Amino acid sequence: MFALLGRIAVNHPWKVIALWLFAAVAVVGLAPKLTPTTDQSAFLPSHYESVQAMNLQQQAFPNDSTPAALIVVERSDGAPLTATDTAATVAVAGDLTGLGVNGVTGIQVTPPSENRLIQVVSVQMTKVTDPNDKTQSDAVKKLRDELKKRVEGTELKAGVTGIAAQTLDQTESANKGMAIIGAATVVLILVLLLIIFRSPVIALLPIITIGAISSTVGGLIAMVAKAFDLKVDSSVNSLLTVVLFGVGTDYILFLMFRYRERLRAGEDPKTAMISAVTRVGEAITSAAGAVIIAFMALTLSTLGMFRALGPALAIAVAVAMLAGLTLVPAIASKLGTKVFWPSKSWQREPQGVLFAALGRGLGRRPGLVALASGAVLVALSVAALGFNPTFDLSSGSTSDTAESSVYSKELLKGMPAGATQPSLVYLRSDARLSEAQLGAYRTALAATPGVGQVGAPRLTTGGEVAEFQVTLTDQPESDAALATVRGPLRATAHSAAPPGTVAYVGGLTSVFVDFKAAMEHDYKVVFPVAAILIAVVLALLLRSVVAPWYLMASVGLGFAATLGAAVLVFQQAQGNSGLIFSLPVIMYMFVVALGTDYNILMVARLREESQQGHDPRTAAALSVRHTGPTIAAAGVILAGTFASMMLAGSTVLSQMGFAISVGIAIAAFVMAMFFTPALTALLGRRAWWPGRTGRPDGDEPDDAEWYDQSTRQTTEHAYTG
Known part of the structure; x- marks a missing residue:
């Protein structure tokens, strides 16, 4: 199939390019306007108390609203x-x-x-x-x-x-941050590709290609959102940009490295591109499939923001994959070897000293390499046990000099900390509430630990619904405020309600409490389902039921290690109370989903080398030598892209940027480069069971025999491709 796809793209490049242009114009022209939302309560299911309180507020006090x-x-x-x-x-x-x-x-x-x-x-x-x-x-x-x-x-x-002022300051800070991220991403891609390929043409190829397909992606997402009535979070645009450039550049790198390898093997440009698509197409498709499955698993979430975000990012990856296997080969086939202009280095096989040495070392001592890399992952994973999710984002999403931050602190001189966004308690009865009932209920709420003051009740015209404005002693998004609402405030509101009445606790803090509960539920559903489905993709790619188990185990270790690293830096070293509540999901989307790409690329090359008759250790050495540069380049670009988020001056973006960049670095330089090939070499032919790939285990060479054989085969491989 991939050979056919390569031939179509190479032999009919103008038709392929024209088809992409036609599709882009049609999608953009027909797509509705994408309207994201910032209303967090819109993402929660109706059975949560905060949503029920909001619905009662809209019925009883339709014109009521907290001061903006x-x-x-x-x-x-x-x-x-x-x-x-x-x-x-x-x-x-x-x-x-x-x-x-x-x-x-x-x-x-x-x-x-x-x-x-x-x-x-x-x-x-x-x-x-x-x-x-x-x-x-x-x-x-x-x-x-x-x-x-x-x-x-x-x-x-x-x-x-207040909320409106904080939102304005946060938006201005985020816009500044995204401008820095966007500029850093483009510069990083250009500089690294220039260093790797020494060609401005190939350096500009991802920028031009991804920029061209971005409007198509946006249009498709808008169509899907309208068709399925999905609530799209306001962060989707910034995430889409990073995903498109990160994934798209990775897939282009995978293709161009293999294209250059086939040219060095003596194939003409058209044949080399067809061979590249044929050989790497399955790996790219499987990698994209794993990422798409991981993103689509988010549709199982109880939170609307993730149910919409999953399909949106899956669409971006799918379009990037199609472009990488059709549009990029079509453009490259028209350019031929000029895609590497003015460099001539594509004509000769590099010495590859570093990755050849790494491969030889791994092949000689796979047990030691597996133990050392695994120890790094386990050590960092232990720190993940101290992870504490927090919703206290306002202090970190703007600078301390922003007006909303300055006067939020000044407000504390005379008011409880929760004055910026009070909680709202609603009492509903079938009959008119009496003054005695309201007075006793207000007294009970005021005596609740963590409550600063309770305003006089507001009644509907008939007196059946009362609203109490409850000001907490802590910032509304702080861990302490969430603990107050989740524990004593809700308990008191329900137990102190007069007979025949029902109480609901609403407001921003209550929304966050329910948000946290929903996410804890999602962790137990989304992550296991995604892991099983990704394992199925790996099994189909590798024709093995053994390899997916240790590959998924390594991915799980990488996830835990990344979270542990973030805990060590932000909670232990910097003394923050916790990490942003959505960090595990963000890491899942980028570290697990995208990091799996590198594992798949390495294991696909391991299987290919084994199919050519190399023993497991030689296959591992050759895979590290020839795939290592690709993974290293892709990992540096993707990790560097996310690391640029730390330049935005925001604690939230710093935590996200650090965690994702470290996670991708771990996936590329620990898991894919060392842990996975070392385990595969140790398992030998058993890694591909029930398939039959490579030499029988009994015929595997000892260390001395392997070294001589590896040196000979590596030299032969450099000249034969």
Whole structure:
């Protein structure tokens, strides 16, 4: 099949290129607009309490909403606010109201704090869930500009914080980070490919090809999202960019390294490209298949964001695979050997001193190599036991100098930490709630550990539903706040509810509590299913029921080792309370799924060398020599791409970038380069059971015989290809 695909691409390149152009125009023209959402509650199933609370809120208080922004006012000298200062704050709020800022639905001045160190002005805004809707962001910018003018020259200072302000600052920080990541990715790919191939043509090939297919990918995702009513998270665009460039470049590298190898073996350019597609096509397809399966397993998640993200990333990988096996060969066949211009190094076999030496060492002592590389993985995996997921992202997603961060801290001078996003407790009854019931219930909530204050209840017109605004003593997204809501607050809300009533705890913290519970459930379902399906792909590729077991075990060790490395750096060395809650899923998507590519590429070459009659140790040595450079180049590019995220100045992006880059480095330089070929050499012919590949185990050479034979076969291989 892959030989036929190669012949079509090479013999009819213009038709293949034209077909891709036609498909791109058709998909982009027919695709609906992709509208992602930032509403986290939209991703949760309806049986979770936070969603039930939100639904009750929409029924009972359809116009109710938590203040989107908070204006914090204080004296410049830090002294308590005077009556004159309070009057000035009221006047400023009146001026801001009179401006009629678009998106602002109400501005309300609250009394000064008990210690009179701060005064808060609540700003209600039109609710938005589309991240492309800039109404709230523009409103915050306008309020900040006007507020600065009105307190300038007075004894007051003020700033805007709250969810809308934090979102604006986080978005600006993320945009800066993504610009750095995008630039670093392109530069890294160009520089490394120039070093490897010494050709600007081949260096630009991934950039041009992947850029050309990106619009097609976006259109296909929009079609699928509309057809299946999928809720797409706002982070999908940034992830798609990284996946497309990372996976696409890897597949192009796999192909071009084998193309160059066939040219050195004496084949003409067209025959060499057909041979390259034939020989590496199965490995690329299997690698892509494993990644697609891993991503599609996310559709089993209870969280809507992952159910949508999985198919989106799977589409990106599928399109990148098709482009790597059809579009790239078509373009390369038109260029011929000019794809390596101006370098002439493609004409001669390099000495390959480093990887040849690594291969010889592994072949001589596979047991020692397996033990050493396995020990590294196990040692790092132990640290993963200390992993603590956290939702406390606000402090790390913006700089400490951002206005929302500064005035969020200033707010703590006079208000409980949870004032920026209070929890909401709803009490529902079939009859009108009495004053005695409401008073007793409010008292019980206020006495709950971790609760700072409870506002007076708001009632519906009929008095059947009451809303209590509960301000926690901790930041709403902190571990302590989640523990309060998950434990004592929900327990008290339910047990203290009067007979004949039902209570629900809602708000952002409650959403995070349910989010965490849903993710813990998903870990038990998604990961095992994905592992089984990937093992099936490996079994089909290798025609073996043995190899998939130790390959998946190595991938599992790599995952644990990566998580352990992140725990050591961010929790132990830097003293953070935990790692971002979604890190295991992110690692699963990029480290397990993409890291499996390298294992598959190495094992496919091991099987190919064994089929040519080499004994297991020689096959391992030759595989490391000839596939090692490909895996090393792909690993460095992909790991470097993600490592650039650490330049964005955000703790969240730093944790993601570090974990993914280290995970990919482990997958490439520990698992695929050493652990997998060493285990395969130790298992010998048994690794391919029930297939019959290579020499019988009884005929395998001893160390001295192997060294002489390996040297001879490696030399022969360099000239015969």
